[in-house]
Amino acid sequence: MWKFIVRRLVITFPQIILLSVLVFIMAQMMPGDALSGMIDPNIDPAAIEKQRENLGLNDPWHERYVDWVGGLLQGDLGESFRFKMEVTELVEQRLINSFWLGVATLFFTYLIAIPLGIISGRWNDTWGDQLITGYTYIGFATPLFIFALVMLWVFGFQLQWFPTGGSVEPGLTPGSFDYVWSKFQHLLLPALSLALIATVNTVQYLRSEIVDTKQKDFIITARAKGASESRVYNRHIFRNSLLPIAAFFGFEITGLIGGTVFVEQIFGYPGMGLLFMESILLRDYTVVIAVVLLFGIASILGALISDIILSLVDPRIRIK
Amino acid sequence: MKKISFSKALFALMLILLLALAACSGGSDDEGSGDSGSDDAGTEEGTDEGTDEGEEGDSEAAEGEDGLYSIEDFSTDKTNEGEAIEGGTLQYGLVTDTAFEGTLNWNFYSGTYDAEILGWFGESLLSNDDKYRYTNDGAATYEVSDDNRTFTFTIKDNVNWHDGEPVTAEDWAFSFEVIGDPEYTGVRYGADFTNIEGMEAYNAGEADSISGIEVVDEKTLKITYIKASPSLLTGGIWPYAMPKHIFGDIPVAEMDSSPEVRENPIGFGPFKVESIVPGESVTMVKNEDYWQGEPKLDGVTVKVVNPSTVVQAFETGEVDAVDSFPADQYPDNADMSNVEFLGMIDLAYTYIGFKLGTWDSENAEVVMDDSKKMSDVNLRRAMWYAVDNDAVGKNFYNGLRWNATTLIPPSHPEYHDETIETPTYDPEEAKRILDEAGYVDTNGDGMRENPEGEELVINFASMSGGDTAEPLANYYIQSWNAVGLDVQLLDGRLQEFNTFYDRVGQSGEDDPAVDIYQGAWGVGYDVNPQGLYGHKALFNFPRYESEENTALLEDGVSEESFDVEHRKQVYSDWQKLMVEEIPVFPTLYRSLLAPVNNRVQNYSIAVDFNALHEIAVTEEEPIAAE
Numbered sequence: 001m002w003k004f005i006v007r008r009l010v011i012t013f014p015q016i017i018l019l020s021v022l023v024f025i026m027a028q029m030m031p032g033d034a035l036s037g038m039i040d041p042n043i044d045p046a047a048i049e050k051q052r053e054n055l056g057l058n059d060p061w062h063e064r065y066v067d068w069v070g071g072l073l074q075g076d077l078g079e080s081f082r083f084k085m086e087v088t089e090l091v092e093q094r095l096i097n098s099f100w101l102g103v104a105t106l107f108f109t110y111l112i113a114i115p116l117g118i119i120s121g122r123w124n125d126t127w128g129d130q131l132i133t134g135y136t137y138i139g140f141a142t143p144l145f146i147f148a149l150v151m152l153w154v155f156g157f158q159l160q161w162f163p164t165g166g167s168v169e170p171g172l173t174p175g176s177f178d179y180v181w182s183k184f185q186h187l188l189l190p191a192l193s194l195a196l197i198a199t200v201n202t203v204q205y206l207r208s209e210i211v212d213t214k215q216k217d218f219i220i221t222a223r224a225k226g227a228s229e230s231r232v233y234n235r236h237i238f239r240n241s242l243l244p245i246a247a248f249f250g251f252e253i254t255g256l257i258g259g260t261v262f263v264e265q266i267f268g269y270p271g272m273g274l275l276f277m278e279s280i281l282l283r284d285y286t287v288v289i290a291v292v293l294l295f296g297i298a299s300i301l302g303a304l305i306s307d308i309i310l311s312l313v314d315p316r317i318r319i320k
Numbered sequence: 321m322k323k324i325s326f327s328k329a330l331f332a333l334m335l336i337l338l339l340a341l342a343a344c345s346g347g348s349d350d351e352g353s354g355d356s357g358s359d360d361a362g363t364e365e366g367t368d369e370g371t372d373e374g375e376e377g378d379s380e381a382a383e384g385e386d387g388l389y390s391i392e393d394f395s396t397d398k399t400n401e402g403e404a405i406e407g408g409t410l411q412y413g414l415v416t417d418t419a420f421e422g423t424l425n426w427n428f429y430s431g432t433y434d435a436e437i438l439g440w441f442g443e444s445l446l447s448n449d450d451k452y453r454y455t456n457d458g459a460a461t462y463e464v465s466d467d468n469r470t471f472t473f474t475i476k477d478n479v480n481w482h483d484g485e486p487v488t489a490e491d492w493a494f495s496f497e498v499i500g501d502p503e504y505t506g507v508r509y510g511a512d513f514t515n516i517e518g519m520e521a522y523n524a525g526e527a528d529s530i531s532g533i534e535v536v537d538e539k540t541l542k543i544t545y546i547k548a549s550p551s552l553l554t555g556g557i558w559p560y561a562m563p564k565h566i567f568g569d570i571p572v573a574e575m576d577s578s579p580e581v582r583e584n585p586i587g588f589g590p591f592k593v594e595s596i597v598p599g600e601s602v603t604m605v606k607n608e609d610y611w612q613g614e615p616k617l618d619g620v621t622v623k624v625v626n627p628s629t630v631v632q633a634f635e636t637g638e639v640d641a642v643d644s645f646p647a648d649q650y651p652d653n654a655d656m657s658n659v660e661f662l663g664m665i666d667l668a669y670t671y672i673g674f675k676l677g678t679w680d681s682e683n684a685e686v687v688m689d690d691s692k693k694m695s696d697v698n699l700r701r702a703m704w705y706a707v708d709n710d711a712v713g714k715n716f717y718n719g720l721r722w723n724a725t726t727l728i729p730p731s732h733p734e735y736h737d738e739t740i741e742t743p744t745y746d747p748e749e750a751k752r753i754l755d756e757a758g759y760v761d762t763n764g765d766g767m768r769e770n771p772e773g774e775e776l777v778i779n780f781a782s783m784s785g786g787d788t789a790e791p792l793a794n795y796y797i798q799s800w801n802a803v804g805l806d807v808q809l810l811d812g813r814l815q816e817f818n819t820f821y822d823r824v825g826q827s828g829e830d831d832p833a834v835d836i837y838q839g840a841w842g843v844g845y846d847v848n849p850q851g852l853y854g855h856k857a858l859f860n861f862p863r864y865e866s867e868e869n870t871a872l873l874e875d876g877v878s879e880e881s882f883d884v885e886h887r888k889q890v891y892s893d894w895q896k897l898m899v900e901e902i903p904v905f906p907t908l909y910r911s912l913l914a915p916v917n918n919r920v921q922n923y924s925i926a927v928d929f930n931a932l933h934e935i936a937v938t939e940e941e942p943i944a945a946e
Contacts, residue, residue, distance in 0.1 A: 047510055051505075084423050093598055164629060164632070165626060170623055
């Protein structure tokens with residue numbers, strides 16, 4: 001087992017290095033730079049050119065890459081051109097927001113998926129099942145960025161149950177109960193919007209697992225032995241079906257990253273997704289690179305977690 | 321059985337085709353909408369990157385004449401209704417889908433949203449009148465010497481920083497020292513500063529102080545400029561002080577990332593910053609010690625509002641006012657019951673530019689090239705005649721943009737010359753001019769060739785962003801096609817913002833493939849167009865110059881032009897020259913709309929409004945729409 005994990009980690013490193021090079025080159029290839037938005041006759045072009053020089057924007061990419069890796073090894077991701085602050089500090093600010101959004105989303109995802117999956121699998125082909133599968137198909141078909149907007153409009157503006165933007169009410173003291181409560185309130189709607197869409201995969205997955213397991217020989221055996229229906233479902237089927245879902249967990253994290261980009265923008269929730277979008281649009285290279293790298297690492301780690309869980313629950317796929 | 325599987329296969333195939341079709345039509349995303357963050361403060365000359373253009377104009381054309389609006393029907397001042405209450409908090413929205421940067425200091429900020437926030441707590445020492453000229457009503461008064469080069473400023477006695485320390489001449493001088501410092505990290509250092517005596521020596525590290533800036537006493541500052549210019553009076557003097565008792569010990573290179581800029585910014589304006597949620601909101605409370613008197617509001621909350629939900633935010637009373645409102649949403653919401661729409665003529669214009677030369681980076685100047693496709697002024701004039709800008713304004717913008725005439729927009733009524741006749745839509749005239757100039761169709765393909773008989777294909781660069789960008793570009797192309805000119809979209813598509821300006825020449829390396837382009841400029845308080853059309857100006861994208869042009873532009877900032885009548889004449893002549901030479905032609909002037917909640921009193925978007933402390937509200941919470 002450990003051998004497997006170590007081997008997997010060893011493969012991960014070149015992946016991350018390759019990713020960083022790719023990201024760096026691609027960032028370089030984008031037209032314009034952080035200063036090209038300042039087309040303003042009141043600003044002396046010479047002043048802008050001086051800034052470019054200071055920021056090293058005129059150096060060839062490989063030199064900048066070496067500089068950047070050098071900084072990275074010392075835990076220094078450079079400075080954001082736009083925010084004029086350390087990227088590490090900026091990312092830290094945003095990462096906390098995104099982390100809680102992620103946790104809440106995962107929580108809701110499973111909170112919705114597990115009961116729905118079980119109902120739909122256990123009583124498959126009933127009207128209840130049809131309703132649930134109907135929901136999952138709609139979920140598959142609905143683009144997240146439309147859905148989130150609709151949610152915001154209905155629950156945020158029409159019913160006014162939730163705050164409509166930002167991550168916290170202005171003017172509260174960090175650390176106070178009101179502050180935490182307000183953070184939680186601001187988190188709910190984006191997390192729910194994400195979860196309602198993200199959950200459909202898991203519902204379908206769980207349903208088909210249960211339907212599949214129901215017909216397995218050991219279940220028939222259990223029934224033949226006289227196990228009660230609830231015992232059959234809770235002890236035998238549910239447990240067996242849940243294992244692949246656990247394995248799916250890692251990929252869920254990866255999927256979340258894509259989702260947050262949309263949702264954070266719609267809800268004006270300053271997390272990593274929003275930071276990613278705006279830094280690309282405004283050519284804030286240092287931030288783009290740092291964020292993409294973090295996303296990349298998160299994805300690779302997510303896949304790793306999935307692999308590990310899978311190999312734990314299913315010895316067949318373990319690499320020899 | 322076989323039949324069923326065939327029909328299933330057919331169904332699957334249809335689905336796949338459907339998907340393929342759907343994927344093909346997904347081309348028009350809202351690229352560039354994030355660029356709004358890099359737009360410059362509205363008060364300065366800056367770019368308009370077509371982003372707000374992008375957000376404008378749905379299909380209001382169907383409404384016909386009834387659906388049209390005119391900027392003349394809008395007031396810049398809020399009408400007051402009811403009785404104001406004591407205190408209350410104003411909710412102010414920054415309409416953006418990006419977070420604000422949070423560089424909250426005049427010397428270092430670069431984003432327009434930071435400038436909006438700064439406006440509430442960090443005041444300018446000099447106020448200006450409706451003609452954008454500095455007045456003596458602000459926190460400081462000024463006197464000009466006889467040779468118009470030396471300015472003596474006196475800061476009023478009761479002007480104090482938020483921490484109670486008085487604002488001194490020393491603080492103001494310090495501001496110049498920081499910007500002039502070789503280590504300075506912002507972008508403000510430019511012609512306005514190098515024009516101060518001794519500034520360049522100080523910037524080069526050759527002098528310990530700036531010889532042209534003299535602190536006379538605690539409240540009096542004297543600045544001597546090298547060259548007198550009327551532009552100094554309209555934004556050419558840096559009017560922002562920087563508290564030396566706070567920043568004095570911080571190295572200049574580290575100032576922009578210091579907590580004094582990012583977390584506890586300070587000013588002497590009517591409100592002071594209480595807390596900041598990075599990128600999201602700023603909470604401010606009133607500054608009881610404000611020099612114009614105690615503000616009527618208890619405080620102001622500035623927060624980011626997403627452009628796609630700004631209308632809902634107004635309807636539910638989440639915000640009282642915003643920094644900018646997407647004009648295309650106005651027709652649908654004109655009768656919103658809980659707000660009043662204020663409006664004014666925007667300091668901007670949209671234009672079509674013709675590439676007439678190249679940029680010589682070595683000498684930093686424009687070089688005209690007579691062999692360019694667009695070098696013939698008759699061709700340019702015909703192209704102006706060929707387009708119906710009035711119709712564009714009505715159909716795309718409900719009349720909230722309208723046909724532009726000269727390159728000085730009516731937002732500067734003093735200098736905008738209404739009497740100048742400019743080409744307006746007349747396709748027959750366009751054809752006549754082209755015929756006379758020798759642009760005729762010689763090979764029978766329906767498109768005109770140039771006088772030498774060679775095929776003439778004109779490449780048109782236009783920026784992407786939003787729904788109207790593409791139809792608008794197509795409209796212009798069709799109009800030119802209609803008079804027989806073969807105009808094609810550069811590369812067959814719209815250009816993304818950064819690519820567009822790279823190719824048009826923001827770095828001086830113009831793409832020779834671009835023949836004409838559509839751009840927009842915001843104009844500054846100062847009417848001087850030298851930064852856009854001077855022969856030393858990088859942003860002179862058409863790369864046009866002529867002796868007369870240079871002479872007029874020089875005259876406009878000369879000492880004689882301190883005489884307003886003289887300056888008016890100079891700029892009138894210049895506007896005429898531009899209509900004759902047509903390096904660019906303006907297409908549309910724009911309006912600026914600002915909804916304000918009914919509970920707000922004494923609010924104004926006028927340029928000479930300097931009474932934020934007078935703003936009051938009539939109810940505790942913003943009024944919601946019925």
